[in-house]
Amino acid sequence: MEPTGRRPVSAVPQQEYLLQGSIMDNSCEVLLHRLRGLCDNSELTPENFNDYEMAYQIRGPTGTPLVLRARQALDYPGNPWHLRYIGQPEVGDKNRPTLVRSSIDVSTSKNLVQFLTELGFRLESEFVLKGQVFRKGRMKIIVAKVYQLLQQGNPKNLEPISQSHLVELSVVAPSGQDALADEVKSFAEQLKPLVQLEKIDHRRLQHI
């Protein structure tokens, strides 16, 4: 038993500062080259990743669906799964450099899917991301290709969604660190004109 009277440490609300963009496959090599030069540990070969993400959805009593994203590293089968809740993105006005959304992360065991289904979640969508990940300080930059699954639940049977790569520049930090957003923005400036990283509101995309 833990000594009583110890208050549980409440998690600091984390916020993700995010910029997104995309680049055509044929110029992706140039971007990777530049990123390798700009980011930390340029002496090492950039790290590849191969993630399989499933979005699960549940409808609460209020009617607004709650989406949780379960991720698994296909190239590291021993690693724990990763469950993620992403809040509504705040685009803000023009002066705000990045998109900000709240984020709750947790590493989970491998029977996550079973647990979610038993809770009443159901699979909404799934995709596979293959690409490379870079680091620059606390920033994480991924350049990855999005694949759709030809057969549900089988991440081996894949088909690329488009002729381009997804580029994502993100920092997860406790809320209120707006200086980080400027850092993200200035890094994004360095990647121009290869890739235009912008605040992209997904809700608006859905309406189109």
Place this chain on the structure above:
Amino acid sequence: MALSVNVSVEAAQEYQVQEITYDGQEIYTQPLSMSENLTKLAHKIDFGKVDDDDSQDHLESTPNFCGEEQKELVTFQPSLWPWDSVRTKLRSALTEISVLVDVLNIAKEKRYMVLDPVSQDPPEVKNVAILVAKKKGLVSAAAIIQKGAERLRISQAEGKNRSLSDFHLELLNMRQKWRLRKQGSLILGDLSYRSVGSRFWQNGTYEVTKSEQPNTTVTSLSPGGPQVPRPSALKVTLPSELEGNSYIHVVIQKDTETIAAGDFTSPFISPIHSDSHWMNKLEGAQNVLFCKELFSQLAREAVQLQPSIPNLVVGNQITASLFPGVQLCFSLCHLTAQDKSKATILPAPLENKAVLEHSLYQLLREHHHQNIHLPTPHPVTGTLGVSKRRQIAGPEALDRHTLMESCKTNTWLEQIIEQTQHTILRLRTMYIIDTYASENKDPLIVAHWASLSSPTCSSVKINIMTHGYETIYRTPLVIHVERKTLKAVCRDGRVMNLSYEPQELTYLLMSQVSQHQVNAVQCLAKVMGWKVLSSSSHVGVGPVEPIGNASSVVMASSTGDRVIAIRCGPQTDIQVSVSSSPQEQDFYPSTLVRDRKWQNLSGSFREVALEKMEGKNFLNKMENLMACLTTC
């Protein structure tokens, strides 16, 4: 109005406490009397601030004011002094203004008075003084112009014979090797290790400027002459605490005399002169920063660690206890050009352990490397900068204990103490084996140190053998030298754990040697055709050995008529005794033994004087003995 209540405002009855004495008595300040209060308030008025307009107003109202004042003065005689100064000032001002007005009025009339410019006598012109002043000014102006011209000439000469390297080229060169940035009109550099993962508080900012030194070496650069290094066009200005050079001096102290003197300086490093090349200066400064970071971390750990014998941190020295009577001592040596003369006088202190110093540097470099080479999380959405163990801690439901265990890492100080302890133990073991081997030539002791070792573990293989009889018998022994203990693996697979006390190893070697002798004799007996009747490595009879046990062997010749008994103890010498049957050639019958046949029983053992025997070593002597006792 009928309901109006009189409100009286008055000061509180409590007096201000001036002081409280130790016995609790309060001493109050005496309250100001009304007049004193007025004086106090009057002092607060700043009369100097009054504007011109205001003063005019004052002038008009002065008579009244003064009248009132005087009335007041009558009633409040003690308060005369503060207002008095005001009054006198105002009065004198009024007088002066009145006079001025009168004069102006009279001058305006132009009947009685005319204002004319006064013709002054021209002041006496001192020509010499003017000449000197002008000369001085011209000289200083000329100096400035000449300086500028000189600088221009230098910069033009640079372009022609390139003796002084180009500022911009050299700056470019510097930029390729060092971090530089431009801030305003300054060129600032950073020599800290932040970019490679250091989190030390001190920053290593330096300034780069163009060198102002005159190009004196141009003339000395003759074609055949010795190559004079070109003066650099860059000048770096370092923060004063980073100037010079430094290193960490690691010493293992045996005595307690010089423990933690706290003011250690070493003459081993050459200080960097103020006129040396910027590259050397920067490298030196970076080294200083590195050593400071290392030392501060070590000092912090030394204070935090709680060993049985506390660590000492005094001045620029850290002392940690390794073994009883042996300390490890780190000193941060920082040498600037000013200290050079001081350092050369000092006698050379104990020898620096370069290997340990290197290990320390390695620890800091590893730490830096770890800081920026955190594992990338997979899946990539995971949190950055979390170690793999912590990532699985949640999903694997690790308990508190396991988690604490996994987080536990040795501090640098512990690591370096472990390494030093091992070094000392290794040197000590080496010394013991070598001393023992040189003291005891029979049998020979050969030590092979394994070339593969780790900073905290090494091993030695010892072979005990007799010269000339190497193939007959040898006793191998392996000793693993660890941090605080030795582990000896004997021939028969027994493992013995020894402490760091040197005596224990000596005893082990002594007992191994005595057993070797007995075992070797047994092997020799086989070759010689003798039979081993009995052997024991731990004899229970005979005189008690001070340490360990004696071993013995009894052998009979092939015909069985001669028996040799050997006893060999770790500290006592080897005893060899011989008995034979028939006992003696001559037989004289006595009352007890009447028949000659009893002569055939083996007789009593007689000791052989080994030192008088011929032979190079014990086994050789035994071979000779066996050979001559063998009857055909």
